[in-house]
Amino acid sequence: xxxxxxxxxxxxxxxxxxxxxxxxxxxxxxxxxxxxxxxxxxxxxxxxxxxxxxxxxxxxxxxxxxxxxxxxxxxxxxxxxxxxxxxxxxxxxxxxxxxxxxxxxxxxxxxxxxxxxxxxxxxxx
Numbered sequence: 001x002x003x004x005x006x007x008x009x010x011x012x013x014x015x016x017x018x019x020x021x022x023x024x025x026x027x028x029x030x031x032x033x034x035x036x037x038x039x040x041x042x043x044x045x046x047x048x049x050x051x052x053x054x055x056x057x058x059x060x061x062x063x064x065x066x067x068x069x070x071x072x073x074x075x076x077x078x079x080x081x082x083x084x085x086x087x088x089x090x091x092x093x094x095x096x097x098x099x100x101x102x103x104x105x106x107x108x109x110x111x112x113x114x115x116x117x118x119x120x121x122x123x124x125x
Contacts, residue, residue: 005081013076020048020071023084030084031093035072043070046096050074051089053081068092 001012006023013022021037023030033045049068056063062081068089071082083089 002076002078002080004076004078007083007085017076018072019050019074019076019080019082022076023071028084030071031097032072041073043073046070047093048072049089049092049096050082050084051086 002015002022003010003012004019004022005011006019006026006028011022011026013025017025018041020030020032020035031047033047034042035045035048048071050071051064052069052074053062054065055061064083069082071084074080074082
């Protein structure tokens with residue numbers, strides 16, 4: 001069974017699952033909207049974006065990649081290290097779930113519960 005590292009914690013997961021599936025099955029609360037295990041992955045909502053370590057092009061030493069990756073579309077491979085709990089990921093989620101999008105996808109009673117950033121949850125995930 002593949003073992004991945006999520007936010008510094010080792011997680012054993014089923015072969016062939018995505019990082020999002022592995023995280024959800026291990027008890028992480030990862031925001032996602034377009035993902036459903038019974039449907040094809042489209043990775044369109046961008047809520048499950050994560051940081052991922054990749055080999056540096058020159059040194060081949062693992063470093064955090066400069067861009068974010070959709071967890072629903074990334075296979076959980078042995079040794080993979082990712083993080084959801086980072087300022088870069090939370091900032092991305094806040095932009096995806098900005099005040100222009102929230103009224104479309106959230107019930108009306110939740111839209112009025114904004115924090116000081118105009119976001120219904122101070123910390124996602």
